[in-house]
Each structure stands twice: as C-alpha cells, then as structure tokens.
Amino acid sequence: MSTAAPPAEAVIEIRNLSKIYRDFWGRRKVRALNSLSLDVKKGEVFGLLGPNGSGKTTTLKLLLGLLFPTEGEISILGQPASDVTKNERIGYLPEESYLYRFLNAEETLDFYGRLFDMPASVRKERTEMLLDLVKISHARKRPLKEYSKGMTRRIGLAQALINDPDLVLLDEPTSGLDPLGNRDMKDLILDLKKQGKTVLMCSHLLGDVQDVCDRIAILYGGELKVLGRVDELLTEQDVTQILSSRLSDAAVKEINDVIRKHGGDVRKVDHPTANLEELFLRTVQESKDRPGRRHIAEGSAPGPTAS
Structure with a gap:
C-alpha cells in the first residue's frame, strides 16, 4: 500500500501581510499590500504576477528585510524576515542591477564573493563556473559600462548566485534580453x-512565467486574487481537445457527426500552430545547421530541427 509523499517544506511563509506607505507627517499615503497570505515550497519555481503597483516589488523588499511590514508576519528559511543573517542563503536579482560600472565581470563576482567572506580559491572557482553558466566568459575583462542591457542582466544573475543560495529572488529576470537570452534565462531557472x-520570480512576461513556474500568485491592488498550480489554472475543464494527424476530410466530418450525436459542440477544426518564440529559435538553429540558407518564402516555416 503506497503512502502519500509528505508535504514540501515551506521556505517562505507570509501571513496577513500589509504594508502602508506614509508621508512625512505620518499620514497614510499608499496601501501597497493588504492582508497577503501565501507559502512558497522548497524546490519550486513560484511566480508573483500583477500589474505595476500591485505590490510585487514591495513583497520582495519585505522578504529581504529592506522594508518592515505595517502588519503581519514573514518567515523565510525558518527565520524572521527582519533577521538579516538569513540573506547569506538568498540570491537577489533586482529589476535594475546596481553594479559598479568600472569593474569587469571577474572583478564584480570577486567583489561580491568577498562580501560573503568566501576564500579566494572558492571565489575563483565560483567566478569561472558562473561566467560560463551565464555565457559571458568572452567578455570577462570588459568593464560593465560597455555591457548591453542583456549582458548586464546576465552578470546580475551571476552575482545573485555567487553565494550558492538556497533561495533565489528574481525581479523581472528576462528584462532587456533578446529571444535567445530569454530562452537561456528560462533554462537557467529550470536548472x-x-x-x-x-526560486521566486516576478515578471510582466506571462509566457515566461507559464514556461518555468510550478505555481503562481496574481496580485492586484496589493491583494491576492489568484493562487494555484499553473497547469490547473490554465486548463479549461469544459473543453475537450483531440489532436491527430493525417485525417481525411471524410474522417473529420465523421468525427464531427459523432461529437454532435453525443451533445457536443464542434467549435473549431484547424491545424495547430507554434508560438513566435518557437519559430524564432527554430529559425536560428536551422541557420546554424545550414549556413548560407536565406529568406524562407512567405507563408512557410522551417521544419523541426533534427536532434
């Protein structure tokens, strides 16, 4: 007789969290969060979504202890959010990376490694590994002031991982990345x-969240509106989809007749389409595999690349 797996440990526990910003005179100015409660489980990728002003960045700053809540409690890695020692086990990539522009990539990672009191040999090993991981080894000696925004995001992620953290907080991790860099970032998150x-990530790019997150929370006006698994939230329970190949028109008509016979409603019969990211990445890969291939006729698309 099989037994159910024990529930995953909660790395982040938020209970009735509220944050009110006040003006110089102590008068209420903005309620950024209102009675937010949620858990983030160990080993999951959790997405925090919402429009601008919904409270996402405020939540991250409260988790890091950069802000203090007006009401409620936060436990992170088994410690209160106000205990800054917990940050030694956290990696943080802010929406805008504030890095020293005149340092190069090696110097940047070595500097942040020193902040964690890492031995020189460990700093060097982590630096080499992370530069390869985020694919900027070729620009290791260039000062960061010469980096594009996409390259800055990459070195920012490397900086967030220098201490080999247990929890990684990412604020708009794919901001400024081209489609290839976007795919690389998502692969790194899954890794x-x-x-x-x-991993707890905030993003405005819903496709990115759908690709990597196990569960999501949607905030609006500082309040939790939706919480659950991505696959469950996106499944339309009242719609049945049948996917087949090489059906004749007669077979399609017969299937339609059977569906109607059983009280169903045939909404659409068509061919599935890839999304734009898949088309772009496939085109780039085919261009690498077949150098010299040029424009593809309008209305056609490259076929799947052989593995």
Whole structure:
C-alpha cells in the first residue's frame, strides 16, 4: 500500500501581510499590500504576477528585510524576515542591477564573493563556473559600462548566485534580453530547480512565467486574487481537445457527426500552430545547421530541427 509523499517544506511563509506607505507627517499615503497570505515550497519555481503597483516589488523588499511590514508576519528559511543573517542563503536579482560600472565581470563576482567572506580559491572557482553558466566568459575583462542591457542582466544573475543560495529572488529576470537570452534565462531557472533550489520570480512576461513556474500568485491592488498550480489554472475543464494527424476530410466530418450525436459542440477544426518564440529559435538553429540558407518564402516555416 503506497503512502502519500509528505508535504514540501515551506521556505517562505507570509501571513496577513500589509504594508502602508506614509508621508512625512505620518499620514497614510499608499496601501501597497493588504492582508497577503501565501507559502512558497522548497524546490519550486513560484511566480508573483500583477500589474505595476500591485505590490510585487514591495513583497520582495519585505522578504529581504529592506522594508518592515505595517502588519503581519514573514518567515523565510525558518527565520524572521527582519533577521538579516538569513540573506547569506538568498540570491537577489533586482529589476535594475546596481553594479559598479568600472569593474569587469571577474572583478564584480570577486567583489561580491568577498562580501560573503568566501576564500579566494572558492571565489575563483565560483567566478569561472558562473561566467560560463551565464555565457559571458568572452567578455570577462570588459568593464560593465560597455555591457548591453542583456549582458548586464546576465552578470546580475551571476552575482545573485555567487553565494550558492538556497533561495533565489528574481525581479523581472528576462528584462532587456533578446529571444535567445530569454530562452537561456528560462533554462537557467529550470536548472536551479533541478539543483533543489527554490526560486521566486516576478515578471510582466506571462509566457515566461507559464514556461518555468510550478505555481503562481496574481496580485492586484496589493491583494491576492489568484493562487494555484499553473497547469490547473490554465486548463479549461469544459473543453475537450483531440489532436491527430493525417485525417481525411471524410474522417473529420465523421468525427464531427459523432461529437454532435453525443451533445457536443464542434467549435473549431484547424491545424495547430507554434508560438513566435518557437519559430524564432527554430529559425536560428536551422541557420546554424545550414549556413548560407536565406529568406524562407512567405507563408512557410522551417521544419523541426533534427536532434
């Protein structure tokens, strides 16, 4: 007789969290969060979504202890959010990376490694590994002031991982990245999950969240509106989809007749389409595999690339 797996440990526990910003005179100015309660489980990728002003960045700053709540409690990695020692086990990539522009990539990672009192040999090993991981080894000696925004995001992620954190907080991690860099960033997030790390990410790009997150929370006006698994939230329970190949028109008509016979409603019969990211990445890969291939006729698309 099989037994159910024990519930995953909560890395982040938020209970009735509220944050009110006040003006110089102490008068209420903005309620950024209102009675927010949620958990983030160990080893999952959790997405925090919402429009501008919904409270996402405020939540991250409260988790890091950069702000103090007006009401409520936060436990993170088994410690109160106000205990700054917990930050030694956290990696943080802010929406805008504030890095020293005149340092190069090697110097930047070595500097942040020193902040964690890492031995020189460990700093060097982590620096080499992370530069390869985020694919900027070729620009290791260039000062950061010469980096594009996409390259700055990459070195920002490397900086967030220098201490080999248990929990990684990412604020708009794919901001400024081209489609290839976007795919790389998502692959890195999934790799962090494989390593057993917990990731909490905020993003406006819903496709990115759908690709990597196990669960999501949607905030609006500082309040929690939706919480659950991505696959469950996106499944339309009252719609049944049948996917087949090489059906004749007669077979399609017969299937339609059977569906109607059983009280169903045939809404659409068509061919599935890839999304734009898949088309772009496939085109780039085919261009690498077949140098010299040029414009593809309008209305056609490159076929799947052989693995």
